[in-house]
Amino acid sequence: MRRSAILGTGFCVPDRVVTNDDLAGLMDTSDQWIRERTGIEERRWVTEGQTSVDLALPAARQALEAAGMQATDLDAIVFATSTPDHFCPGNGVYLQRALGAGHLPALDIRTQCSGFVFGLSVADAWVRAGQFERILLVGEEIQSTGMDLSTAGRHTAVIFADGAGAAVLGPVPEDEDRGILGFDLHTDGDYAEKLWVDAPGSMYHPRISEAQLARGAQWLQMDGRDVFRHAVTKMPESATAAVTAAGYTWADVNLLIPHQANLRISEAVQKSLKLRDDQVYNNIMRYGNTTSATIPIALDECVRSGRLKRGDLLVLTAFGSGFMWGSCVIRW
Numbered sequence: 001m002r003r004s005a006i007l008g009t010g011f012c013v014p015d016r017v018v019t020n021d022d023l024a025g026l027m028d029t030s031d032q033w034i035r036e037r038t039g040i041e042e043r044r045w046v047t048e049g050q051t052s053v054d055l056a057l058p059a060a061r062q063a064l065e066a067a068g069m070q071a072t073d074l075d076a077i078v079f080a081t082s083t084p085d086h087f088c089p090g091n092g093v094y095l096q097r098a099l100g101a102g103h104l105p106a107l108d109i110r111t112q113c114s115g116f117v118f119g120l121s122v123a124d125a126w127v128r129a130g131q132f133e134r135i136l137l138v139g140e141e142i143q144s145t146g147m148d149l150s151t152a153g154r155h156t157a158v159i160f161a162d163g164a165g166a167a168v169l170g171p172v173p174e175d176e177d178r179g180i181l182g183f184d185l186h187t188d189g190d191y192a193e194k195l196w197v198d199a200p201g202s203m204y205h206p207r208i209s210e211a212q213l214a215r216g217a218q219w220l221q222m223d224g225r226d227v228f229r230h231a232v233t234k235m236p237e238s239a240t241a242a243v244t245a246a247g248y249t250w251a252d253v254n255l256l257i258p259h260q261a262n263l264r265i266s267e268a269v270q271k272s273l274k275l276r277d278d279q280v281y282n283n284i285m286r287y288g289n290t291t292s293a294t295i296p297i298a299l300d301e302c303v304r305s306g307r308l309k310r311g312d313l314l315v316l317t318a319f320g321s322g323f324m325w326g327s328c329v330i331r332w
């Protein structure tokens with residue numbers, strides 16, 4: 001059976017830099033608190049009127065260029081986001097329109113922080129099944145418009161941010177010994193309300209009311225301690241399961257890119273897997289937690305800086321809202 005491989009990557013973050021001191025001007029927090037608890041030094045937020053396409057399109061174009069392809073070479077789009085511009089249609093539709101790629105299928109998937117890993121599994125399966133050959137996968141989020149920027153929302157507002165990362169996938173012959181080797185994917189809906197946005201929602205009529213707005217049901221809500229506790233156990237568990245299923249051990253792994261939830265979580269994952277610093281990549285200091293975009297942004301930085309080289313064994317692992325978590329092993 002043939003394999004799929006990532007043939008090109010790219011990313012785009014908004015120009016607007018928001019420092020910890022900027023946040024301290026909006027809410028009761030401090031640069032020291034944010035650095036100590038999350039490792040974040042600054043993040044990027046959109047300015048009013050910027051859309052998902054404004055971030056996803058440049059990321060997609062970079063990924064296409066790196067893959068040596070045109071938009072018209074694509075057969076499908078998979079768009080991972082938990083923060084679509086509109087309730088419907090999905091962000092993939094707007095990206096298809098902006099790309100000028102023809103009437104190709106564009107599928108949105110909503111698996112939050114695990115969006116890129118779950119999206120990769122969909123794209124990989126399509127390529128392997130021969131249904132589509134060349135697929136654009138995007139992880140993109142605009143979180144800044146969905147956070148309570150008062151002191152009441154400070155435990156989430158200091159963490160989440162905006163950005164987009166993209167990858168182009170295509171088939172490679174199995175004898176080339178590169179490409180996506182396998183996945184480990186999970187969901188535990190018992191924790192659905194531990195990291196969620198209650199409204200607007202179609203179980204309400206109207207989908208959001210004055211009373212809901214007044215109590216902040218439209219803002220991202222998080223039980224930070226529960227998220228932390230589960231993330232530091234589920235990511236190492238899942239990543240190890242994926243590495244083992246692919247027939248390797250951690251000694252074989254050149255690079256782990258963990259979802260950039262929080263630097264303390266990444267450090268705990270590294271410690272529990274007993275990995276060296278050169279085996280783990282973090283960039284949350286500069287971008288915050290961009291949900292489904294963290295992994296493809298980090299991936300593009302690793303590719304362009306030479307941190308990830310052809311032949312390397314790469315592991316991606318993610319954990320987030322749902323709870324949903326998963327991992328992927330790739331021979332680069």
Ligand code: COA
Nearest residue numbers: 029030033037113154155158224225227228261262319320
């Ligand atoms: N600035 C200053 N103080 C803050 C603050 C902020 N931004 N956010 C919370 N606090 C305060 C709390 O109000 C609390 O004050 P109190 O003791 O007077 O009640 C104190 O800091 C400790 O709050 P707590 O929530 O217990 O802190 P914590 O040590 O659990 O750290 C998180 C909070 C959010 C940093 C931590 O729980 C975390 O990192 N969780 C994981 C979050 C994450 O990664 N989410 C993404 C998943 S994809």
